[in-house]
Every structure is written in C-alpha cells, then in structure tokens.
Amino acid sequence: MAGKADEPTGVHCRLDELLDERGMTLTELSRTVDITFANLSALKNDRGRAIRFSTLTAICRALDCEIGELLVLAD
Amino acid sequence: MSKVDFGRTAGRLLGRGGLIAVIAVTVVAMAWTLVIALLHIQHSIMTSASYDVGVALPLDVRPEIAGAAEIQYSMATVVPLDADPTAVLLESIGVGSRYAVGMLAGLVLIWLAVQLLRKRSFGIGAAVLLGVLSVSMLAVAIGAPQLEAQAGVIAIEAAGVPTEPSTPAYGESDESWVIPRPPHWQNTEFSLLALGVVTGFSALLLGRASRLQDDTTGLI
Numbered sequence: 001m002a003g004k005a006d007e008p009t010g011v012h013c014r015l016d017e018l019l020d021e022r023g024m025t026l027t028e029l030s031r032t033v034d035i036t037f038a039n040l041s042a043l044k045n046d047r048g049r050a051i052r053f054s055t056l057t058a059i060c061r062a063l064d065c066e067i068g069e070l071l072v073l074a075d
Numbered sequence: 076m077s078k079v080d081f082g083r084t085a086g087r088l089l090g091r092g093g094l095i096a097v098i099a100v101t102v103v104a105m106a107w108t109l110v111i112a113l114l115h116i117q118h119s120i121m122t123s124a125s126y127d128v129g130v131a132l133p134l135d136v137r138p139e140i141a142g143a144a145e146i147q148y149s150m151a152t153v154v155p156l157d158a159d160p161t162a163v164l165l166e167s168i169g170v171g172s173r174y175a176v177g178m179l180a181g182l183v184l185i186w187l188a189v190q191l192l193r194k195r196s197f198g199i200g201a202a203v204l205l206g207v208l209s210v211s212m213l214a215v216a217i218g219a220p221q222l223e224a225q226a227g228v229i230a231i232e233a234a235g236v237p238t239e240p241s242t243p244a245y246g247e248s249d250e251s252w253v254i255p256r257p258p259h260w261q262n263t264e265f266s267l268l269a270l271g272v273v274t275g276f277s278a279l280l281l282g283r284a285s286r287l288q289d290d291t292t293g294l295i
Contacts, residue, residue, distance in 0.1 A: 035295070039295045040295075042295060043295050048294075048295045049294060050294040050295070051294070051295045052294070052295065055295050
C-alpha cells in the first residue's frame, strides 16, 4: 500500500532540463547551493514533498531562472 | 531531526561496531536468560514448591468470648509432598512469563539495532513493537504474581491442609488451620509495571513522531 510519502504531489521539478540547458551537473549545483546531492536528486526525480524558500531561491539564483521555470504542475 | 537523520545520529553515536556489540551482548544475555528460565521452570516442576501461609491458632468460640475472639496466627512455610498439577502449571506460567517478557525486550532491542545497522528509520513498526512490549510488561507485572498466588492457594487446598476452622459449633476448636495468601493487587510487580508504562509512553511518542515525520517527508 502506498504511504502518504509515496503519493504524487502533482508538481514536476524541471531541474534536469534546466541543468541540461546550462551544461551543469547535479554535483556542481550541489556544491554551488550547498545542498546535499541526495536532496537535489530527490527534487530532480519529483520525490520531494516540500521545499524551503531558501532552497528554492538558492537553486534559482544558481541556475539564473524563475521559480516558475523550476517548478511546474505535473501533467 | 528527520527519521533518517535520527538513524544516522544514533549510528554515529554507537558506530557500526557498537551496534554489533549491542546485538552480540543481547544475544548472549538472551541465551543465558533462556537457560536460566528452563532451569527455573524445571526446578519448579521437579521439586516441591514452598508456600508462605499463616497458621491460625485454634479458634475459641465459647459463647461468652465469641464476640471478642480474634484469630491469632503465625507465619509458616508449607511444602506439599505431592505437587498439584494445576498449581505447578500456574506457577510455571507465572515464572516463565517473566523470562518471556525479558526475551521479548531483548528481541525488540536487537530489532532496533538491526534497523540502525541497515540505516532504516524508526517508524510505525518500532512504535507497534514497543507497544506490544509495553502491553506484555504490564500483563506480566499484574498477572504473574496473581498466578503464583493462585497457585499457592490451589496447592494448599490440594494438600488437604485445613483452611477453615474445623469446629464451627460452640466449644473450643482443637485444630489449627492455614490461611493461604490469596491473589492481591499489592502483589503487583511495580518496578516492571513502571517500566511497562514508560515503554508504552515511548511507543506512543514514537508513533506520534512517525506521523509528524510523514508530514514533512521529503522536505528539502
């Protein structure tokens, strides 16, 4: 039985696409924003359940993007 | 602190070697407890159990003093020659259940250590296990002394020792009788009871913490 943590959030994180566009790896982003690789990986694979504003702004600044470009509603 | 972080912190504090040592010591302690339990139960089956009873002095029921007569008794230890099977069974259950709850506590400890070794979190499973342990502790703390007291009553009655005054009519009884100790709430093992209550609260807290953790799982 899927637990609460396994339910889809309805939010898709476009981290993969944004990293590709900028030729950056997850490891590099991890170093830049000082967030663990595991957490960024969870975010990239839509396994995140909640995100701090500080994390959001740090990633968006590092990728030079808007919050709306990073997080979109899932299909 | 998340469940994973808690596991990591506990893992760091104890270390892998520490956790393995905890498991090894617990296994040895459980094996030792099992041996002692078997010896104890075998001893209680093979040898006649002894029971502390009150021995009442002959009751003076002469009409002129019957109203003021009080039962006077002294304490003695009775060892029935032939053990009553029901009494032995109750005694064995009472004795065995104390060891069983110790073994269960050991199993829970090993399970928790293995969870930490595997870097798994303490979730609802741990809360349920602690809850089961708590209920077992409470049941044994209250039930085991009652069973043993009941075993004493049954054994004394089965031994054919008079447990009531033999001469209820007017006149002086010429026979003593014994007063077995009946089951009483004061026989409860309060130390085990307190441990069970604390374990129960721990289980409730762990369950609550697990639910809270579920609400924030994936927070990045």
